[in-house]
Amino acid sequence: KQEVTQIPAALSVPEGENLVLNCSFTDSAIYNLQWFRQDPGKGLTSLLLIQSSQREQTSGRLNASLDKSSGRSTLYIAASQPGDSATYLCAANTGFQKLVFGTGTRLLVSP
Amino acid sequence: GAGVSQSPSNKVTEKGKDVELRCDPISGHTALYWYRQSLGQGLEFLIYFQGNSAPDKSGLPSDRFSAERTGGSVSTLTIQRTQQEDSAVYLCASSFATGGNNQPQHFGDGTRLSIL
Numbered sequence: 001k002q003e004v005t006q007i008p009a010a011l012s013v014p015e016g017e018n019l020v021l022n023c024s025f026t027d028s029a030i031y032n033l034q035w036f037r038q039d040p041g042k043g044l045t046s047l048l049l050i051q052s053s054q055r056e057q058t059s060g061r062l063n064a065s066l067d068k069s070s071g072r073s074t075l076y077i078a079a080s081q082p083g084d085s086a087t088y089l090c091a092a093n094t095g096f097q098k099l100v101f102g103t104g105t106r107l108l109v110s111p
Numbered sequence: 112g113a114g115v116s117q118s119p120s121n122k123v124t125e126k127g128k129d130v131e132l133r134c135d136p137i138s139g140h141t142a143l144y145w146y147r148q149s150l151g152q153g154l155e156f157l158i159y160f161q162g163n164s165a166p167d168k169s170g171l172p173s174d175r176f177s178a179e180r181t182g183g184s185v186s187t188l189t190i191q192r193t194q195q196e197d198s199a200v201y202l203c204a205s206s207f208a209t210g211g212n213n214q215p216q217h218f219g220d221g222t223r224l225s226i227l
Contacts, residue, residue: 032213042220043204044216046215046217051213
């Protein structure tokens, strides 16, 4: 059974810092790894999707990497801004588009 | 519409009542998913539709839960004889089903269900 873990559970940083969020998964047989952000009271917004054959994906200030063999993914956020404050979730696609989610990292960026 | 639409946004009901939650996916998305987000369990997969059929119902927690999708569009999730442990946010997502499994899922804002 696939299990996904995210570290840290919460993170507080001053504006402008670069930061890394970590995601680990127990079963390397995944189709892809997805990163989402969730704002309070809202649904999930897809940020990046890394296919199993890829090593990383970039979108603006966000960069996500994937190392299937070690069961790890990282989300790098450059030059953080207060608007980046949200909960970040990673999810492993185990087939039939079934996503197994981590418990999330709650990020607070202070001005 | 532009995004996934879910209704109602909030639902409060008494234990033992039946509830129906509705999801209207993004136009053209043939795949539709239901998830449940609760404090104790995080985000759990419930059911997945490809068109009107549900090849994977493995996440439904009990036989009180059922879901259907008609016309390849709107889906309803029904919970019968609700229990307090059913209190959660129910999220719906949709995606294109081409390109194998590598299509991002787009989420609605959810229905917050509270069982008194």
